Amino acid sequence: MSAAAATALSASCASCHACGFLARVPQSHGARCPRCQEALHARKPKSLERTWALVIAAAICYVPANVFPVMTVTSLGKAQSDTILSGVIYLLHHGMWPLALVVFIASVFVPLMKLVILVFLMVSLHRRSRWRPLERTRLYRITEAIGRWSMVDIYVVTILVALVKLGNLATIEARPGAVFFGAVVVLTMVAAESFDPRLIWDRCEARTP
């Protein structure tokens, strides 16, 4: 980027996070949007600190989410536990490879990719990188858009648990892996929400010393 671009911040304005209204920001704290009364911030408050905390928490939960079983099927006295990955393999063995692919992408690939992208973006901010701000912004938009699809496995477990409850004949029980998995989805969604992509562009505008 060449000379500093005219941003809302450089014009001492802020766009409201809730309604998009461009408002003049006084120096004092606690300013509110004149149109919708949302608290005004030029940048999301403590964006990097919050995002780091949530990403670290999500990374910790990611391990038990994949190692522990998400559910146990008990049929005629035989119990079989399924992890996220063994659920994908089950679909593959039954020739349902398009669905296996969907579940693999939604449950294994997407959460991991979100964590990797967010860590990459935050490291680039700490290093004050000016490298390809446009592409980094696109990466952020992808992260924000795809996160919700990881919830598929939570719904599958819910439906199976609700349907298969025939006493000795067959029952399905939700296991702790599903709880950790839900935590990963929620934590990464909140992490993506607390990251502020405008920081990427701020770094590019900072004058070289």
Place this chain on the structure above:
Amino acid sequence: MTPERWVGCPDCDLLNRLGEIPEGAAARCRRCGGLLRKRRPRSIERTLALVIGAAVLFAVANSFPFLSFDMKGQETQTTLITGVTDLWQQDKPELAGLVLLTIFLAPLLQIAILLYVLLPLNLNRVPWGMARAFRLLRRVEPWSMMEVFMIGILVAVVKLMDMAQIVAGPALWAFIMLFLLISGAVASLDPQAVWERVEERR
């Protein structure tokens, strides 16, 4: 006619001048391509129509079982709420809460807020607490996951096909329609058009 107006890009903060946007077109940031505004034809009326439909379907979808499972003559049926209470009874309140939030409470709030704001606005009145309701809507929207639930149903049915016979309940069709109407309502809503209508009334 929309007056010309400056906006800050939500993704990169660049100031962009928004002029008249043709109906159905979108304005994007000239630096990063971030979406500034998507203008929808008759946004308020269309969204309202879709939301009224969604409200009816929401009631139907949650009143009847959406799947039933038949194994060796024994049958179980499930509604969304029994699914949530089963998880609760299996000592998984976190999961029960998450499912309740994402496919019951969030869509319900989404529908209720849109009705509360758009119905009076369509009659040229600004409802009390409109700004607060609209701010809440923006918070709730990311947690409403009907479309993901549809894929969840599909995967669950495939997994159970070997074990027993799965029969679609009446609520399944309501859920599919509900998902289509909510997606349509979100797509046809232009929040800036709503704010403009509010400002005209003040």
